[in-house]
Structure formats: structure tokens, C-alpha cells
Amino acid sequence: MNRFGKGLLVLALVAVVAMAFRVSWNALRDVAKATGADATAATLYPFVVDGLMALALVATLVLTGDARRFALRVLATYTLASLVLNYVHGLVPELHDRSVDWSRLADWDPANWVLVLLATSLPVGSIYFGSDLVAKVLHHRPDPTPTPAELAEISVDRSTADLGEQAELLAARVEELPARPVEPVPAVVEESEPVPVGAVAAEQPRVGRATGRLPQSARSARPVRTAEELLIEAREATAGWAVEELTAEGIRKAVRTSPAKARGLRETLRAERTTPAEPLPVSEGA
Structure with missing residues (x-):
């Protein structure tokens, strides 16, 4: 109205x-x-x-x-x-x-x-x-907090001159702030790894945040062992163990490998020790 x-x-x-x-x-x-x-x-x-x-x-x-x-x-x-x-x-x-x-x-x-x-x-x-x-x-003092209706009315009735003055005050305050030096951001170059032939991209890995290449000093000094080398090392480490002592946790600590590989080594070693040895062939002249 x-x-x-x-x-x-x-x-x-x-x-x-x-x-x-x-x-x-x-x-x-x-x-x-x-x-x-x-x-x-x-x-x-x-x-x-x-x-x-x-x-x-x-x-x-x-x-x-x-x-x-x-x-x-x-x-x-x-x-x-x-x-x-x-x-x-x-x-x-x-x-x-x-x-x-x-x-x-x-x-x-x-x-x-x-x-x-x-x-x-x-x-x-x-x-x-x-x-x-x-x-x-x-003695009544009105509430200084305006109601939503009053806020809407104030925003509608506000003149462009008032808005211009506020913009000038804001710009002056920004100019008074000390300028901070802008540090250059180092560029991160990602090396693409070769994709083996026949691989199917059914599931794309989650792209993580680029943190740069791992320095040489932080990399592990232990060389990557093959499955055969890992099995030989496990045999040597557990030569004096009983069958009941062949646990995945014990093998993992002995050869310093992952839990999954330790479980595989446990099954292999137990199978080797529980399989009976084949009897030697008897000669005809004996």
C-alpha cells in the first residue's frame, strides 16, 4: 500500500x-x-x-x-x-x-x-x-538490530550516492593496508609413466595433490626383491623355527616385507615343511 x-x-x-x-x-x-x-x-x-x-x-x-x-x-x-x-x-x-x-x-x-x-x-x-x-x-530504547523487513527496506531505499561513498571508503581502507610481497609458486612438472600394453582403464585413480618429486635422500635404500629372493631369505630366516612358529607376523618382521607377502610366504613354508619327503628308490640288487 x-x-x-x-x-x-x-x-x-x-x-x-x-x-x-x-x-x-x-x-x-x-x-x-x-x-x-x-x-x-x-x-x-x-x-x-x-x-x-x-x-x-x-x-x-x-x-x-x-x-x-x-x-x-x-x-x-x-x-x-x-x-x-x-x-x-x-x-x-x-x-x-x-x-x-x-x-x-x-x-x-x-x-x-x-x-x-x-x-x-x-x-x-x-x-x-x-x-x-x-x-x-x-525510557524505552528500541532494539538496534533491524528486522529482516527493515533490512530489505533499507537496501531498497538506499541511494546510489550512499553506495558510492561507501565504495570510496572501502577503497581508501584497502589502499592503507601494507602491500605484501608475492612469493613465486614453484612449478611442478609431473612425469607420465608408461602404460603397459593391454591395460584397461576401467577405473581411473584419484588424482592427488602434486607435491613434487621425492628427494633421493628420502627414498628407501633397500632394493626391490623378487618373489624368489624373498622366499629364499624367508627360508634362511626361519630355518630353526617350528611349524607352529611360522606366522605371518613373525615372517613379516623377520624379512621386513608387507603383510600380504608375509601371508604368502607362511603358506609356502608350511606347505614345504608338512609335505612328507618322497622315499628313495630301492635298487634291484639290494
């Missing part, structure tokens, strides 16, 4: 509230006369009740948290009190005669006492609650 539509809505609300106040003013003035108020006091009495309702409504729109709930309670209490007094004014015909300045608000004495107490306590309550609401509004 644009500003013109909002303005018309506010004007319509003010007109409705003014007419409703005029209707309520007549009833509250007669009730004030019935409780012993003079002409001036009876004329000001509606402003005490309905005026505090308007003040509590404004405070409700401004305050937050517990203060806002307090303003809502005051608004609800005085609205209910004004409704009760207007209802009593409609039930008692004697209050409509302007020549009568004093009358009862109800025929039943307890009800009359309650209504008189209500009508006479509203001005005192207006002094207390009205001053408290005004103090809360004057």
Missing part, C-alpha cells in the same frame, strides 16, 4: 474513533454526574477513561516485551470498564434525564456499590497507569 492509501486509512480510523468517543462521552458524563461529579468534572470524565485507552494503545505500539504486555493489560482493563459503564447507562433510564444530577447506578445495593467503586476509581487509576506508561515510553 502506498502512502496515499495509508493516509486515507489513518484518517478513516481517526474519524471512527472520534465518533465512538462522542457516543461513549455521553454515557460516561451521565455516570459521572450520578456519582456526585459537578458539571466540569462530568465533562472531563470521559477524557479520563477513553483518553487513557488511546494512550495505552499508543504505548502498545511503541513498547516491547514486558512493558508492552503491561500496556495491553491497561488497555484491556479500561476498555472493559468503559463497556460496563456504557451498559449501565443504557439500563438505568434515570441517568438519561439531564435534570437529575444524582441517582443510583443499580437497584441492588451490592451491585450499586461495585459500580460506584468502579466509576470513582477510574480517574485515580488513570493518574497512576498513565504516568507509568508515559515513563516507560520515554
Whole structure:
């Protein structure tokens, strides 16, 4: 809704509230006369009740948290009190005669006492609650954190001039920062390994981060052993072992190889030691 539509809505609300106040003013003035108020006091009495309702409504729109709930309670209490007094004014015909300045608000004495107490306590309550609401509004500090709706409105309503000033301030701060020397990044040359003939690229290896070639000093000095050399070394290392002592972990530590190769060597050595030796052929002359 644009500003013109909002303005018309506010004007319509003010007109409705003014007419409703005029209707309520007549009833509250007669009730004030019935409780012993003079002409001036009876004329000001509606402003005490309905005026505090308007003040509590404004405070409700401004305050937050517990203060806002307090303003809502005051608004609800005085609205209910004004409704009760207007209802009593409609039930008692004697209050409509302007020549009568004093009358009862109800025929039943307890009800009359309650209504008189209500009508006479509203001005005192207006002094207390009205001053408290005004103090809360004057000491209220709005939350500095804007709501999402306010952020969107600020971003839309911000002019290009403001954005230009902020860009200039940001550029000035960047220029004030000390310049850092840029270190050259060494180029890493990857050597491609020859692919054997017949290999199928069914699964591409995961490309890791290039860290450069491993220096010669960091490489292992042990030469690569063939399977036959590894088996001979395992036989020599485990020559005095029993069959039960031929474990993969023991063989791995003895010949310093991988767990997979150690398991293969274990099976081979156990098979060699558990296989019975073939008997020698007997000559015919024996």
C-alpha cells in the first residue's frame, strides 16, 4: 500500500474513533454526574477513561516485551470498564434525564456499590497507569538490530550516492593496508609413466595433490626383491623355527616385507615343511 492509501486509512480510523468517543462521552458524563461529579468534572470524565485507552494503545505500539504486555493489560482493563459503564447507562433510564444530577447506578445495593467503586476509581487509576506508561515510553530504547523487513527496506531505499561513498571508503581502507610481497609458486612438472600394453582403464585413480618429486635422500635404500629372493631369505630366516612358529607376523618382521607377502610366504613354508619327503628308490640288487 502506498502512502496515499495509508493516509486515507489513518484518517478513516481517526474519524471512527472520534465518533465512538462522542457516543461513549455521553454515557460516561451521565455516570459521572450520578456519582456526585459537578458539571466540569462530568465533562472531563470521559477524557479520563477513553483518553487513557488511546494512550495505552499508543504505548502498545511503541513498547516491547514486558512493558508492552503491561500496556495491553491497561488497555484491556479500561476498555472493559468503559463497556460496563456504557451498559449501565443504557439500563438505568434515570441517568438519561439531564435534570437529575444524582441517582443510583443499580437497584441492588451490592451491585450499586461495585459500580460506584468502579466509576470513582477510574480517574485515580488513570493518574497512576498513565504516568507509568508515559515513563516507560520515554525510557524505552528500541532494539538496534533491524528486522529482516527493515533490512530489505533499507537496501531498497538506499541511494546510489550512499553506495558510492561507501565504495570510496572501502577503497581508501584497502589502499592503507601494507602491500605484501608475492612469493613465486614453484612449478611442478609431473612425469607420465608408461602404460603397459593391454591395460584397461576401467577405473581411473584419484588424482592427488602434486607435491613434487621425492628427494633421493628420502627414498628407501633397500632394493626391490623378487618373489624368489624373498622366499629364499624367508627360508634362511626361519630355518630353526617350528611349524607352529611360522606366522605371518613373525615372517613379516623377520624379512621386513608387507603383510600380504608375509601371508604368502607362511603358506609356502608350511606347505614345504608338512609335505612328507618322497622315499628313495630301492635298487634291484639290494
